[in-house]
Amino acid sequence: MFCLASYYLYQIYTEEEDLAEAEKYKSYVLKNHPDSRYAAGIINPGKAIDMEDTAENSYKRLYALFEAGEFEQVLQLGKNFAEQFNDDDLLPKIELLTATATGRLYGFEAYKKQLNEVALNYPQTEEGKKAQDLLTTALPRLESDKFNFSGKPASVKLLYSFPASQKDVALQLKQKIDSAITSLNYKNYSTSLDVYNIDTTFVAVHGLENPERAGGFAELLQVNKSYEIEKEPVVISTENYRVLQLHKNFQAYLEQQNNP
Incomplete structure (x- = not known):
């Protein structure tokens, strides 16, 4: 999964003309996955991997970046994809993933706010129902920001x-x-x-x-x-x-x- 994310990041930073960052991800792919189609796409730009400009492929791209911990890129691209695919059935999945990335970067309150928007905007979808379930059941148990310094920690x-x-x-x-x-x-x-x-x-x-x-x-x-x-x-x-x-x-x- 990180090979896929690194290839995407190489493409993103190349397009943004951030050559230092592009080189970092290029080196990772070529060193660790030299026989992959992603390495071939870097070595031969004219044979770049054909990724159809669809909501499904955009979601896969976002998820690969999320798995690699590139949450800023998830938020940036997620906003672009939400505008590009604003009437697609996969839009709620994109929105829920960006809500999770928001929580990873900005914490509990930001996550709660974004989940609430997903629940309100897509109440009949699987993602909207999942967001509502998280708001109702999981988040109340996580709301305390107090640390525990008593007792012996398990790890x-x-x-x-x-x-x-x-x-x-x-x-x-x-x-x-x-x-x-x-x-x-x-x-x-x-x-x-x-x-x-x-x-x-x-x-x-x-x-x-x-x-x-x-x-x-x-x-x-x-x-x-x-x-x-x-x-x-x-x-x-x-x-x-x-x-x-x-x-x-x-x-x-x-x-x-x-x-x-």
Whole structure:
């Protein structure tokens, strides 16, 4: 799926004449998927992949970008597609996907507002009914933005925070931690590159059993000469990370963590 998204992003940034970004996604496709039809489309522009300009293909394009965490592109293209296919049966699917991308970037209240619009605009569709069901059943359970610092967490994470403009640097750190996990045979640990909002990206380390183990692993990454990761991470429970991502209240978490 990321190969498809990278190909689309290569096309988008090429059209926008952002050559640095286009080159990044081009390199990813050619290095990791050299035998794919997407690589062939890059190498031979005259044989570019024929994607019909239909709502169905536009939705597939949006979904690939969503899966790759390119939420800004989903919102930008989703708006264009909504205008282009304003009478198509797939429009509610496009609108629901962009509502979800809005929540990933801007948090709970923005997500709730967009879901309400989908429910009101498309009440007889599957997507409209799903939006209403989320508003009625799921969102009330997620409405609290309070963190839980009591008790023993079931699992914790390490968060390394980067400006969104330093995504390449964040990816390099992720790869270094992945290498450490493999070398140390920590089979239950994993990493991800998580969008927090339009300005910030996290490298998250998952699967840590408790804060003590998390702190120990972070220290190991700092002092081991094979890694020497100087950046300080934030330790957070899985439960609190869900709240943080839903409500975009990272600063509030840091303040409460430092002043319990």
